[in-house]
Amino acid sequence: xxxxxxxxxxxxxxxxxxxxxxxxxxxxxxxxxxxxxxxxxxxxxxxxxxxxxxxxxxxxxxxxxxxxxxxxxxxxxxxxxxxxxxxxxxxxxxxxxxxxxxxxxxxxxxxxxxxxxxxxxxxxxxxxxxxxxxxxxxxxxxxxxxxxxxxxxxxxxxxxxxxxxxxxxxxxxxxxxxxxxxxxxxxxxxxxxxxxxxxxxx
Amino acid sequence: xxxxxxxxxxxxxxxxxxxxxxxxxxxxxxxxxxxxxxxxxxxxxxxxxxxxxxxxxxxxxxxxxxxxxxxxxxxxxxxxxxxxxxxxxxxxxxxxxxxxxxxxxxxxxxxxxxxxxxxxxxxxxxxxxxxxxxxxxxxxxxxxxxxxxxxxxxxxxxxxxxxxxxxxxxxxxxxxxxxxxxxxxxxxxxxxxxxxxxxxxxxxxxxxxxxxxxxxxxxxxxxxxxxxxxxxxxxxxxxxxxxxxxxxxxxxxxxxxxxxxxxxxxxxxxxxxxxxxxxxxxxxxxxxxxxxxxxxxxxxxxxxxxxxxxxxxxxxxxxxxxxxxxxxxxx
Ligand SMILES: Nc1ncnc2c1ncn2[C@@H]1O[C@H](COP(=O)(O)OP(=O)(O)O)[C@@H](O)[C@H]1O
Ligand SMILES: [Mg+2]
Numbered sequence: 001x002x003x004x005x006x007x008x009x010x011x012x013x014x015x016x017x018x019x020x021x022x023x024x025x026x027x028x029x030x031x032x033x034x035x036x037x038x039x040x041x042x043x044x045x046x047x048x049x050x051x052x053x054x055x056x057x058x059x060x061x062x063x064x065x066x067x068x069x070x071x072x073x074x075x076x077x078x079x080x081x082x083x084x085x086x087x088x089x090x091x092x093x094x095x096x097x098x099x100x101x102x103x104x105x106x107x108x109x110x111x112x113x114x115x116x117x118x119x120x121x122x123x124x125x126x127x128x129x130x131x132x133x134x135x136x137x138x139x140x141x142x143x144x145x146x147x148x149x150x151x152x153x154x155x156x157x158x159x160x161x162x163x164x165x166x167x168x169x170x171x172x173x174x175x176x177x178x179x180x181x182x183x184x185x186x187x188x189x190x191x192x193x194x195x196x197x198x199x200x201x202x
Numbered sequence: 203x204x205x206x207x208x209x210x211x212x213x214x215x216x217x218x219x220x221x222x223x224x225x226x227x228x229x230x231x232x233x234x235x236x237x238x239x240x241x242x243x244x245x246x247x248x249x250x251x252x253x254x255x256x257x258x259x260x261x262x263x264x265x266x267x268x269x270x271x272x273x274x275x276x277x278x279x280x281x282x283x284x285x286x287x288x289x290x291x292x293x294x295x296x297x298x299x300x301x302x303x304x305x306x307x308x309x310x311x312x313x314x315x316x317x318x319x320x321x322x323x324x325x326x327x328x329x330x331x332x333x334x335x336x337x338x339x340x341x342x343x344x345x346x347x348x349x350x351x352x353x354x355x356x357x358x359x360x361x362x363x364x365x366x367x368x369x370x371x372x373x374x375x376x377x378x379x380x381x382x383x384x385x386x387x388x389x390x391x392x393x394x395x396x397x398x399x400x401x402x403x404x405x406x407x408x409x410x411x412x413x414x415x416x417x418x419x420x421x422x423x424x425x426x427x428x429x430x431x432x433x434x435x436x437x438x439x440x441x442x443x444x445x446x447x448x449x450x451x452x453x454x455x456x457x458x459x460x461x462x463x464x465x466x467x468x469x470x471x472x473x474x475x476x477x478x479x480x481x482x483x484x485x486x487x488x489x490x491x492x493x494x495x496x497x498x499x500x501x502x503x504x505x506x507x508x509x510x511x512x513x514x515x516x517x518x519x520x521x522x523x524x525x526x527x528x529x530x531x532x533x
Binding site for chain 2: 027031034035036037040041044073074075076077078079080081082083120121168169170171173174175176178
């Protein structure tokens with residue numbers, strides 16, 4: 001795998017397409033174990049990301065990611081905004097000044113992004129948050145030669161497995177045992193992010 | 203969905219403008235932001251108080267901006283925490299040189315966004331302190347989970363910490379008062395009907411015609427129990443007892459009481475609830491120092507109410523009495 005500036009922009013474009021298309025679905029997931037805003041927030045945020053990226057020219061992948069981070073941070077709100085913002089900020093910092101990113105640098109950057117989400121949100125694996133998609137994806141990147149179809153499967157399976165988990169962090173935690181049986185909204189939006197990445201590296 | 207709005211995506215913008223125009227001598231909007239501050243902000247050498255959160259809880263929080271309470275409030279999208287850049291604008295707008303105090307309700311989103319703003323402000327050389335309000339006894343108080351939500355008890359934090367700051371207290375002294383209020387305030391709510399976020403267009407949950415939910419959150423998050431609706435007296439007793447059990451009282455203790463409507467409950471019903479709350483407190487030997495009945499922290503058009511008790515000592519009583527010119531809480 002290799003990620004150029006164009007690939008990174010394409011990645012965001014595909015993510016935005018999926019989020020816009022599934023805005024209602026994400027909001028519906030958040031309706032069951034949250035407060036019905038995840039789709040609205042993510043759609044607003046990624047729409048602004050595309051506006052920002054379309055209006056600028058970039059010299060490095062890290063600058064693209066920095067703009068993604070800052071836009072998500074200031075446009076999404078809720079719990080997801082600062083967490084996605086932090087993740088992209090960490091990706092950007094880890095990949096500083098790269099014009100092209102190879103697989104091992106990306107794996108390392110992803111590890112730092114996951115650490116960033118953990119530090120900010122104080123959750124960990126198994127608490128039914130976006131981390132339950134980010135961590136398996138990161139593990140896959142660290143241990144393997146990344147293949148698009150495998151990446152897509154890993155992300156999808158991870159998202160689906162959040163169904164079985166009981167939420168102990170975020171708004172869903174108020175639902176206690178009743179949070180079991182439903183997919184975590186933040187894991188669903190994270191799935192769209194990584195399945196778009198899979199399409200880009202294909 | 204049936205609402206008096208122009209455009210579901212512009213409700214916060216229209217509301218913020220409407221609020222500052224309704225109180226032109228007291229409030230102003232910081233240009234280019236969703237921040238409402240006092241007309242005279244920043245007040246030199248006074249600790250600045252900032253609160254905020256998702257919109258849809260009016261008069262919280264901009265209604266509590268004014269002399270004696272907050273210096274600024276940040277309005278997020280409906281039911282969505284405001285972003286760090288907006289909170290940072292509020293902090294900068296109220297920094298009069300004595301530092302800025304943040305009053306945050308305990309929701310992951312609010313805490314994360316306000317904390318990031320605090321870090322950004324500190325990087326710009328502004329001293330920031332904070333309190334996290336978690337008065338909702340419907341949620342288990344636990345370090346392993348997100349913990350208790352912040353609900354209507356937050357208004358007492360605004361009031362008492364605001365009064366303390368107005369007296370010229372230091373940032374640390376304001377924090378001591380805010381912490382003390384948080385330790386002594388407890389609330390619990392209940393709902394009869396759900397509410398609809400304008401941009402979502404559909405109610406966030408369902409309650410049958412004969413059902414109510416005890417312990418519900420202000421975004422309609424799960425409470426303790428869903429059951430058949432009972433009388434006002436039974437509801438008032440259940441909420442009050444749960445609060446009393448959580449914070450032990452001794453006979454003779456004094457409290458401030460807040461009976462808060464969630465958006466579409468008539469004041470008449472709130473007084474019916476209040477009547478029973480007073481009776482329960484009397485039976486327990488708890489003295490009511492002052493009662494507040496009305497809409498203080500709503501959930502759009504949800505029908506329901508919450509009960510808040512704040513245990514008082516002389517220091518807190520004095521601060522509760524101090525002047526406030528905030529549009530939604532005049533003393
Ligand atoms: N502490 C946390 N750590 C990691 N992810 C979290 C945490 N809290 C919440 N999330 C993620 O955020 C998602 C909810 O986002 P959103 O609905 O936008 O925010 P809010 O809960 O403030 O309404 C959840 O589905 C979950 O994946
Ligand atoms: Mg949500």
